[in-house]
Amino acid sequence: MVSKQLDRVGGKVRVIARIRGFSGPEANLEPDTSRTVDWISVNDENLDDVSISFRDHPSRYLVDYCYKEDEDSEMIYSREVKPFVSAAFEGHNSTVIAHGARGSGKTHIIQGSAERPGLAVLAIAEFLPIAEKNGKSISVSFYEVDHQERAMDLLNPEKPPILVFEDRGRNQFKGLSQVPVKSVNEFQNLYSTACLSLKGAPKKGGQRSHMGLIVNVVSRNESVGSTVSKMNFVDLAGYEDTRKKSSDGSCLTEINKINKSIYALLNICHALRTNESHIPYRESKLTRILQDSLRGTSRILLVSCLNPSFCQDTIYMVSLASRSCHRIHHQTFLDSTKKSVSSANMRQIPKNVSGTAKKFHGSSKLTKGRKLFDEASHSTPKVEKEMVTKASKPLMDNSLPETGNHDNSGVETIVNTLALTNVSFPKDDLFAKASQDMKLYPPLENGDSSLNASSEVEINSLAAKDVLVDGDEGKKENTPCINHSSESMSIIVHEGHNSPPISSQLRDLSNSLKMLCSSTSSCLQNSEKQPIPAIEPKTPIIQQNMSQWDEMNGKSPWETFSMRGSGMKSSIVQEYLRFLNTADKEELKRLKGIGDKRANFILELREESPEPFKSLNDLKDIGLSAKQIKGMMKKEVGELFSEL
Numbered sequence: 060m061v062s063k064q065l066d067r068v069g070g071k072v073r074v075i076a077r078i079r080g081f082s083g084p085e086a087n088l089e090p091d092t093s094r095t096v097d098w099i100s101v102n103d104e105n106l107d108d109v110s111i112s113f114r115d116h117p118s119r120y121l122v123d124y125c126y127k128e129d130e131d132s133e134m135i136y137s138r139e140v141k142p143f144v145s146a147a148f149e150g151h152n153s154t155v156i157a158h159g160a161r162g163s164g165k166t167h168i169i170q171g172s173a174e175r176p177g178l179a180v181l182a183i184a185e186f187l188p189i190a191e192k193n194g195k196s197i198s199v200s201f202y203e204v205d206h207q208e209r210a211m212d213l214l215n216p217e218k219p220p221i222l223v224f225e226d227r228g229r230n231q232f233k234g235l236s237q238v239p240v241k242s243v244n245e246f247q248n249l250y251s252t253a254c255l256s257l258k259g260a261p262k263k264g265g266q267r268s269h270m271g272l273i274v275n276v277v278s279r280n281e282s283v284g285s286t287v288s289k290m291n292f293v294d295l296a297g298y299e300d301t302r303k304k305s306s307d308g309s310c311l312t313e314i315n316k317i318n319k320s321i322y323a324l325l326n327i328c329h330a331l332r333t334n335e336s337h338i339p340y341r342e343s344k345l346t347r348i349l350q351d352s353l354r355g356t357s358r359i360l361l362v363s364c365l366n367p368s369f370c371q372d373t374i375y376m377v378s379l380a381s382r383s384c385h386r387i388h389h390q391t392f393l394d395s396t397k398k399s400v401s402s403a404n405m406r407q408i409p410k411n412v413s414g415t416a417k418k419f420h421g422s423s424k425l426t427k428g429r430k431l432f433d434e435a436s437h438s439t440p441k442v443e444k445e446m447v448t449k450a451s452k453p454l455m456d457n458s459l460p461e462t463g464n465h466d467n468s469g470v471e472t473i474v475n476t477l478a479l480t481n482v483s484f485p486k487d488d489l490f491a492k493a494s495q496d497m498k499l500y501p502p503l504e505n506g507d508s509s510l511n512a513s514s515e516v517e518i519n520s521l522a523a524k525d526v527l528v529d530g531d532e533g534k535k536e537n538t539p540c541i542n543h544s545s546e547s548m549s550i551i552v553h554e555g556h557n558s559p560p561i562s563s564q565l566r567d568l569s570n571s572l573k574m575l576c577s578s579t580s581s582c583l584q585n586s587e588k589q590p591i592p593a594i595e596p597k598t599p600i601i602q603q604n605m606s607q608w609d610e611m612n613g614k615s616p617w618e619t620f621s622m623r624g625s626g627m628k629s630s631i632v633q634e635y636l637r638f639l640n641t642a643d644k645e646e647l648k649r650l651k652g653i654g655d656k657r658a659n660f661i662l663e664l665r666e667e668s669p670e671p672f673k674s675l676n677d678l679k680d681i682g683l684s685a686k687q688i689k690g691m692m693k694k695e696v697g698e699l700f701s702e703l
């Protein structure tokens with residue numbers, strides 16, 4: 060019975076769109092002229108899809124269904140979400156994800172308001188009586204994932220970040236409250252409390268973190284916390300193109316990181332919907348948290364929230380969601396007179412990648428950007444590819460920055476490199492898709508340290524940055540590099556720091572420190588102004604004459620010494636943290652206080668997030684007290700001077 064209901068809501072991943080109603084000042088506008096999004100039903104043979112188009116925009120995007128402004132959350136709930144509730148009592152997990160541009164109505168559809176309850180509230184109203192009847196209970200958890208990939212408990216925000224473990228195929232959360240609910244009222248109060256704790260709470264620039272809710276169906280008969288199944292609701296942060304100048308001066312690096320985690324989740328939906336063999340669950344904290352509610356028999360509802368008036372970010376988001384609907388059809392707007400899209404034409408797109416594409420896919424380290432690149436370039440028949448290329452250009456042109464922020468040289472390098480492989484594509488196609496991928500994976504901002512942290516993941520940002528074809532000796536540090544051969548192509552990022560063992564890193568620092576001490580004392584004793592040689596590559600690099608520097612800054616030698624000493628201290632801490640984030644098990648065990656168990660734990664944490672240790676405080680996550688941390692540092696630093 061339940062399975063039948065689930066069949067009605069489609070396959071594993073269902074993609075629907077929802078056009079937001081006009082609100083606030085928009086409501087005073089004439090809807091017919093300001094409304095730019097339109098849709099038509101594609102009721103052809105077995106297809107019941109909907110094609111979405113935007114005024115003055117050449118592309119159409121297919122989704123499984125589109126709800127108009129006048130179709131309320133209750134209708135969406137009963138048609139799309141209700142079957143998940145019944146399925147939860149049979150042990151099936153599910154996930155409802157709202158994504159879209161800023162202000163597109165994501166919170167409205169998930170949480171709603173007092174007058175118009177959202178999908179989560181409607182689900183709880185249904186969960187409670189069924190649970191009562193079946194001897195089960197309902198408990199809820201609220202969490203937030205911020206741009207630093209930190210997950211925090213929103214019902215107890217003082218707690219340290221949430222840790223995710225896998226135990227017999229199920230996710231376990233350390234540090235996430237699970238609160239029983241007995242009424243809708245109680246639930247709404249908890250929801251309000253969670254919203255108040257949200258650090259990325261809606262500001263002028265919109266919600267800047269992802270908010271998640273887990274509804275647990277708990278068995279009353281068994282031990283406490285024996286969850287039968289769960290249903291997740293995810294209110295994603297609003298997508299924003301960082302290449303547009305942010306009007307509220309928000310930190311672009313922050314937005315970039317948030318966008319990356321949106322892509323990670325959409326990539327999973329795409330991979331699941333297209334039956335890919337590798338599902339990249341570990342690419343972000345959010346996908347790790349949701350992992351056991353995305354795989355297996357779980358169902359996913361992806362709700363693409365659309366702003367009713369023109370919004371380039373909305374078009375981009377729906378294009379991403381619709382890419383897994385396979386039947387994306389592009390046509391010029393000249394003949395967009397609400398004609399049905401030719402399904403025969405759409406079905407031309409094969410689901411399986413070609414042999415050559417498989418060759419391309421051969422590397423297990425294939426990255427997100429590459430996958431998209433491959434798909435567009437390989438799996439689309441020529442006719443369709445030409446359409447894609449033509450259709451992509453206006454979108455691309457619209458969205459590329461006017462400033463020199465993004466030159467096309469990166470794209471051209473990719474295109475040229477691909478042209479050197481044995482895959483023959485029209486160069487234009489590659490150019491268009493590479494540019495699109497640049498948009499999909501915007502480059503990191505200058506100084507974004509995550510480029511160093513994870514070479515494979517970060518490749519998506521390669522397009523607009525310095526792209527280096529193998530053999531270019533000029534720039535090796537932190538530079539994405541394409542290796543190509545006639546057989547395959549792999550893309551790697553040269554990491555700026557190859558993380559030598561901590562002993563040698565600390566030795567370098569020690570040398571710097573000794574050099575600094577001796578030069579400082581010689582400055583104190585000797586007024587002769589000899590410039591101090593730069594010490595490569597240790598930190599900090601001292602280029603100035605100390606006495607001049609002191610005079611310039613009006614500091615006494617002692618103040619200078621203390622200040623530099625504290626700079627050294629923080630450098631040592633950074634090296635130490637970097638070691639914890641990169642060393643292998645045996646190396647880790649060389650540290651005081653790290654035994655077999657803690658070393659394993661550190662490796663587990665690194666599985667969840669590529670850089671779990673950002674400050675010494677994070678060592679508390681592996682069970683060390685503040686006193687123990689201090690002791691460890693003292694010992695490591697003390698050893699530096701053991702050979703003085």
Ligand SMILES: Nc1ncnc2c1ncn2[C@@H]1O[C@H](COP(=O)(O)OP(=O)(O)OP(=O)(O)O)[C@@H](O)[C@H]1O
Nearest residue numbers: 079080082161162163164165166167261265266297
């Ligand atoms: N279907 C709708 N009908 C009428 N008004 C709506 C609808 N959906 C959203 N709104 C209104 O639009 C505004 C923005 O909605 P909402 O806060 O849900 O957007 P959001 O996508 O969650 O924003 P953010 O990007 O900040 O996360 C709110 O004032 C909300 O009340």
